[in-house]
Amino acid sequence: MLYVERPPLPSDDKRWRIVSGTMRKHGYSRNALIETLHTVQSSFGYLDEPAIRFVAQSLRVPLSQAYGVVTFYHFFSLKPPGKHTCTICLGTACYIKGSDKLVAEAEKLLHIRPGETTPDGEVSLATVRCVGDCGRAPVALFDGELSAQMEPARLAQRLDDWRAQ
DSSP: OOOOOOOOOSSSOTHHHHHHHHHHHTTTOGGGHHHHHHHHHHHHSSOOHHHHHHHHHHHTOOHHHHHHHHHHSTTOOSSOOOSEEEEEEOSHHHHHTTHHHHHHHHHHHHSOOTTOBOTTSSEEEEEESOOSOGGGOSOEEETTEEEOSOOHHHHHHHHHHHHHO
């Protein structure tokens, strides 16, 4: 059996053991790139340059390929998320019921666009294609908690509550 030296973990942070476990589970196969990047993202909240470099080296994937995957898939983020995250569904049912107005209200109040975080690091704004609760459209998620039949005024109140903390 050929022994391939693996790069050392980037730090003593226990979350790196979870990432390492994902790669080990897949035999450090190049095919584990997306799953491993998902593990890093779910463990740390985003993918920074050292993390991408570590995964690429560990799986023997060119760094350009790892960055290509990270920048292609909307799920991945290269920036740390805010303390709070507001996610607005833009699926067909939600859009028909006014989710575009929710996005406009959030942009107006936060002074950011979807995919961005407020300069103070408090709130990230995101959009998704569908959360699967079409019967209660439009929906928004506040720190992962679903709020149905959302209206701009209610969304504004939730965002103001976060900003007041």
